[in-house]
Amino acid sequence: MLLAQEPISNPIGPKFSSGVGFFQKFIPSLIGIAFVVGSLVFFFVMIIGAIQWITSGGDKAAIEAARGKIANAVIGFVLLLTVFAIIKVIESFFGINILILDIGILKIQ
16 A cells, blocks of 8 residues: 655745745845845944944044944945835835736746
8 A cells, every 4th residue: 555655844944945936035035134134234333333432542543443434334324225215216116016026927025
């Protein structure tokens, strides 16, 4: 008597499908993770710059280095927010969702 065999799957891991299903989950997750990582980098660079400024002890070169680090962190965060705003403007202008890419049978969500 032959028993029907079930496909082998990982019981504790995520359920990834192949092909289109994988990309439907991967692309939006990747974009979301990129925004989170960018925000965390801003936060830590800002903290490091502030600590450098506090511990500079009045040294002009150290203060300028800390000020430059803080300025770069703020510029990076503004760029991150600008990209997010541009994505939202494009979505509202064209009536599409950037995170859902629908090209015929290929629908990435």
